[in-house]
Amino acid sequence: VTTVAPGAVASPLHRSLRLIVLAVLALGAALLSVMVGSRMVPPAAVWSYLTAYDPTLGHHIVLGGLRIPRTVAGILVGGALGTAGLVSQGVTRNPLGSPDILGINAGAALFVVLAISVLKLGSAIQFVWFAFAGALAASLLTFALAAIGGSRSPTRLALAGVITGGLCLAWTDIMMLMSQSTLEQARFWLVGALARPAYAGMEFIAILIGVGLVLAAASARALNLMAMGDDVAVSLGIHPLRARIVAMSSVVLLAGSAVAICGPIGFVALVAPHLMRPLFGTDHRWLLPASGLAGIAILLFADVIGRVVVLPGELQAGIIMGVVGAPFLIVIARHAGSRR
Amino acid sequence: MTDSQLVLRSPGGGISLRFSRRVLVLIAALLAGLTAIGVWALTLGELGLAPMEVLSMLLGQGEGPAAFIVNGVRLPRLLTGAVAGFGLGIAGACFQRTVRNPLASPDILGISAGASLGAVVVIVLDLPMLLMGPVAALAALATAAFVLTVGHRGTDPAARTILVGIGAGAFITGIVSFAMIRADANLDAERIYRYTTGSLGLTNWLDWNTALIGVAVLVPIVLLLERRLLALELGDDLSGGLGFEAGRTSLLVLATASLLAGAMIAASGPIGFVALVAPHATRAVIGRLSGSGVIVAGLLGALMLTVSDMIGQHVFPVQLPAGAITAAIGAPYFVLLLVQGARRGRL
Numbered sequence: 001v002t003t004v005a006p007g008a009v010a011s012p013l014h015r016s017l018r019l020i021v022l023a024v025l026a027l028g029a030a031l032l033s034v035m036v037g038s039r040m041v042p043p044a045a046v047w048s049y050l051t052a053y054d055p056t057l058g059h060h061i062v063l064g065g066l067r068i069p070r071t072v073a074g075i076l077v078g079g080a081l082g083t084a085g086l087v088s089q090g091v092t093r094n095p096l097g098s099p100d101i102l103g104i105n106a107g108a109a110l111f112v113v114l115a116i117s118v119l120k121l122g123s124a125i126q127f128v129w130f131a132f133a134g135a136l137a138a139s140l141l142t143f144a145l146a147a148i149g150g151s152r153s154p155t156r157l158a159l160a161g162v163i164t165g166g167l168c169l170a171w172t173d174i175m176m177l178m179s180q181s182t183l184e185q186a187r188f189w190l191v192g193a194l195a196r197p198a199y200a201g202m203e204f205i206a207i208l209i210g211v212g213l214v215l216a217a218a219s220a221r222a223l224n225l226m227a228m229g230d231d232v233a234v235s236l237g238i239h240p241l242r243a244r245i246v247a248m249s250s251v252v253l254l255a256g257s258a259v260a261i262c263g264p265i266g267f268v269a270l271v272a273p274h275l276m277r278p279l280f281g282t283d284h285r286w287l288l289p290a291s292g293l294a295g296i297a298i299l300l301f302a303d304v305i306g307r308v309v310v311l312p313g314e315l316q317a318g319i320i321m322g323v324v325g326a327p328f329l330i331v332i333a334r335h336a337g338s339r340r
Numbered sequence: 341m342t343d344s345q346l347v348l349r350s351p352g353g354g355i356s357l358r359f360s361r362r363v364l365v366l367i368a369a370l371l372a373g374l375t376a377i378g379v380w381a382l383t384l385g386e387l388g389l390a391p392m393e394v395l396s397m398l399l400g401q402g403e404g405p406a407a408f409i410v411n412g413v414r415l416p417r418l419l420t421g422a423v424a425g426f427g428l429g430i431a432g433a434c435f436q437r438t439v440r441n442p443l444a445s446p447d448i449l450g451i452s453a454g455a456s457l458g459a460v461v462v463i464v465l466d467l468p469m470l471l472m473g474p475v476a477a478l479a480a481l482a483t484a485a486f487v488l489t490v491g492h493r494g495t496d497p498a499a500r501t502i503l504v505g506i507g508a509g510a511f512i513t514g515i516v517s518f519a520m521i522r523a524d525a526n527l528d529a530e531r532i533y534r535y536t537t538g539s540l541g542l543t544n545w546l547d548w549n550t551a552l553i554g555v556a557v558l559v560p561i562v563l564l565l566e567r568r569l570l571a572l573e574l575g576d577d578l579s580g581g582l583g584f585e586a587g588r589t590s591l592l593v594l595a596t597a598s599l600l601a602g603a604m605i606a607a608s609g610p611i612g613f614v615a616l617v618a619p620h621a622t623r624a625v626i627g628r629l630s631g632s633g634v635i636v637a638g639l640l641g642a643l644m645l646t647v648s649d650m651i652g653q654h655v656f657p658v659q660l661p662a663g664a665i666t667a668a669i670g671a672p673y674f675v676l677l678l679v680q681g682a683r684r685g686r687l
């Protein structure tokens with residue numbers, strides 16, 4: 001998984017500075033996300049919300065009731081997806097190996113919709129488990145489909161993922177259309193909207209995302225070494241199978257949690273790591289925080305754009321990501337696995 | 341010709357189709373099945389009718405609201421679905437045949453999305469509805485040109501092309517969704533909806549005309565090119581340099597198939613999986629896609645879409661768009677096919 005010319009890696013100081021700039025960008029996106037919408041909230045009101053909360057003020061009601069939960073959801077989901085994309089691409093050693101392309105997000109979504117329509121579950125705490133099960137099932141199906149193909153080319157794994165994703169999406173559609181109440185409950189969630197995240201239980205999902213991040217961090221060294229081939233990794237004390245299981249568990253946790261909060265938003269996981277590699281090189285210890293922050297910034301910016309382009313309506317972040325992210329897929333697919 | 345074959349030739353011999361007896365029987369069976377299912381479909385609905393009543397209404401002998409429901413509502417929907425399925429099946433067969441990958445089809449390659457965007461542009465700009473077919477067809481062609489130009493390179497060009505097509509499709513679908521949400525306030529939204537899922541819900545005789553003209557103009561061209569391609573592949577045409585000629589003819593086949601898919605989608609919306617499954621089923625049944633196999637793929641596509649629309653209308657407590665049913669049937673079928681295909685080393 002390399003899109004960087006060797007030798008172009010910046011010094012630790014430069015990379016630290018870049019990480020700080022990235023954090024500032026993410027923070028700026030969060031601030032915009034809190035302020036921008038059909039009702040604009042001035043920065044002063046944000047400040048007064050934090051310092052002198054007054055539940056009777058209109059701005060404070062908008063912030064507390066809508067914008068801040070929405071922004072928190074965006075931070076959780078963006079960070080989870082950006083990190084999951086990096087780990088997943090690293091573990092598959094495939095530039096197209098992100099959970100959205102591999103059908104993992106779609107699998108999680110299908111299981112959640114099943115939980116809503118068949119088991120009548122209503123809160124994210126309940127269906128996050130289904131999201132994990134769906135993410136796991138979809139990743140197993142994708143790897144199985146790719147394995148029976150017997151080919152190791154990066155595009156083949158992606159095609160297997162596309163098939164899995166298509167299968168899950170088709171059945172998700174059917175489940176939703178069959179039951180009007182499921183449609184109502186799941187429609188906005190499913191196109192990847194932050195507007196109505198499942199607020200209830202977000203703290204709990206945040207903890208699960210934290211566990212996923214810890215597993216991702218624990219995988220960083222193994223991913224670095226496995227990038228040089230399993231032989232090298234083994235000689236340096238890595239157990240490749242164990243390392244892959246830990247890393248994929250992190251992907252399932254992160255992608256599943258993200259889907260449970262706001263549906264299968266595509267392309268964040270694909271794009272964030274690709275944007276970071278030219279800046280941070282191939283070391284996963286740097287790439288992990290960078291991809292997470294990039295995911296946050298990308299998703300929040302997409303959400304803010306969606307809020308202003310069709311005023312007074314809203315375009316879901318998932319749709320914006322489709323338009324902004326798809327060209328990346330085209331470019332990556334064009335070059336993936338090519339010899340330079 | 342041996343006596344077990346029927347050869348149909350156009351005047352001048354430009355188009356010539358050879359049908360073995362087995363394929364002829366299959367085609368006759370498919371046509372009979374389609375007709376029977378079609379009549380059955382016309383009897384179903386809130387107003388239940390007997391098959392004989394339907395037949396007499398089709399002959400113009402009925403009167404009143406029942407005749408209007410059959411001839412004005414159910415018949416255009418049925419015929420549009422059948423013709424669109426036919427065209428999509430043929431377009432899919434062309435893609436299957438020329439891009440050597442089982443996933444190659446107008447829907448996966450984003451070409452259906454391109455056609456949908458063309459149709460949505462016609463709606464949003466309030467252009468004459470007559471332009472719907474041509475604009476959608478040209479948009480499909482433009483998308484195909486983009487996807488094939490950008491994707492067909494490097495190692496494993498077919499897989500790369502498909503991924504580029506998926507990207508293009510995602511991009512265009514986003515724009516269509518954007519148009520849909522913009523149009524939310526007015527009636528356009530309902531018409532645009534068709535182009536997000538693929539549905540025969542609002543079809544009228546104009547859609548039927550669009551689909552029929554598309555098939556009538558483009559399918560003969562497909563068959564003409566198909567014959568040339570077959571001749572080149574079999575090495576009959578020794579005068580042409582095989583590689584170059586075959587490549588150029590393949591491109592023409594793809595271009596015509598893209599136009600055909602686009603015209604069908606103008607009438608039915610982006611119905612998924614018909615163009616993907618029908619050619620695979622054809623290959624499973626008769627072992628090839630060339631020549632008369634193209635026709636079989638078209639008929640299987642017609643059958644698939646007609647039956648899917650019936651299921652969507654009558655089986656569930658709510659009406660489901662045909663595109664949802666074709667996807668729900670097609671996707672698992674496709675995984676099965678793929679598992680078999682992959683065992684033989686083709687993904």
